[in-house]
Amino acid sequence: MISSIKIPAAPELTYLLRLADTCLILGQRLGEWCGHAPILEEDIALSNMALDLIGQSRALLTLAGQHSGKCGGEGYDEDQLAFLRDEIDYRNVTLAELPRGDFAFTVLRNLMLSTWLKLMWERLRDSSDAELAAIAGKALKEARYHQQHAADWAVRLGDGTDESRRRSEAALATLWLYTPELFEDDAVDAAATAAGLGPAWSQLHEPWLAEMDEVLGEAKLAVPPAPTFRSTGKRGLHSEHMGYLLAEMQYLQRAYPGGAW
């Protein structure tokens, strides 16, 4: 069994890991659809989006691993960061780790997170970190496709049959509870903004709501009320689902110490 690595508590590193882990964990969840989607075209589309997200997370984790070396910790590669961190050191938003649910749940979560990621990548193109800006430039194109795909399906499901509408409303009500986490600032945002690394997450709230409003309006789905519940995945305190996800994802690296893959 390989023991876990420890990450320095540097805010800029945490800022990168929040984004990297959100991409990775959403990619992991979307990968679960492979072979099980409602139609073959969607099987391919969901796998393709998973692939994009894994690619984005690889680039970000590589960058984060270099940052870790620079800010007093050890330097790590993408796989050490993905497979050898404990749950509490994972910084993805809780929304990304929720079980994949039915197709409506997956579509609406993709809509929320791809819209959020699109807005994030747009801003990160101006990052003071040239590497991050380059990653954002490539990822932005992918996020636009993901958002378009999710929006098209959200409208079909919201304005489809009674059943698809009922399922969409149920999914939306659950998912919406986890959205405040996407827009609340803390010391990590303050440090990232000060360094010109990227935007404070709160800056995304207004444009995100406007875009969600437009799609949900077309889908004839009501925007749920603002929740009082607060999820805390980005601070390392996850839902109970996260442990199982990591146990599955990390088991080979943990069980074969010194292995080469």
Next chain:
Amino acid sequence: MYTQAMDTMRDEGGDKPALRTAEEAQLQQRFDNRIDAGDFIEAKDWMPENYRKTLLRQISQHAHSEIVGMLPEGNWITRAPTLKRKAILLAKVQDEGGHGLYLYAAAETLGSSRDQMLDALHTGKAKYSSIFNYPTLTWADVGAIGWLVDGAAIMNQVPICRCSFAPYARAMVRICREESFHQRQGFDSLLVMMKQGTDAQRAMVQEAVNRWWWPCLMMFGPPDDQSPNSAQGMRWGIKRVSNDTLRQKFVDAAVQQAEVLGVTFPDPDLRWNEANQHWDYGTIDWSEFWRVVGGDGPCNRERLADRVKAWEDGEWVREAALAHARKSELKEAA
């Protein structure tokens, strides 16, 4: 992936010349001449009914094999050991889905809808390659499938690129390119574990190879002398090379690759034959092959149940998409 349709289907009586009119006889003659001349047949061309039926069965079974084949490998996507391997595996399984799409489209040109073909799969009327009824128990199975199963598939599929039915041949050209890539990736994954990995990893690879070797030899179908439909397939230019010839070619290539990897095959009779310049191999357990084809392999029930579940769970999604499309049409018409 490969379909063994030609060898496991019922005998439909070949192309018995049960022709009624002089015109049909002429069409049949023209068709035969084109086949003999090595011409390709297009979807809109006249073709004998049994040629159409045989191809429809083979192509749809090939498509089903791609789709069912996503399951054993997809089983490891969430557990892939590195992010690079996860990306490679996702891309590979996605490619299989793409192959399924082209093949269903090629089969549709012969007059069957995708829904009809899927219904035949889900009700057990249509077969798929029985190799996918074996389980993927360790990560090394993913590499072994790439190396051996895709390797066997390529041996089978390259000749189909010259199949007399042009839409199938065209689909196969692209599919073969992607399969070759998959095979190299599978081999590379095993090579890394064997050359740079630990003893535990090497043992995992050998154990996987032991399980996949014999089922892979079965992928080429029954021996030539027990393959009654092959002759008709050859006559029509659907099948170009016999089962045993392809199997031998596969064994000869795999033995050399196994030496590079440093793994052995579980066959005490495997030895070089100086006289015919090929590798001799032991007796294949055809009773196992027919048992798995007949539905009693290790995973037949799970594979079919998974496909049926995905289809049934997705019914409300497909209905919603249709309902929304109807609403949009009405709105545009108004």
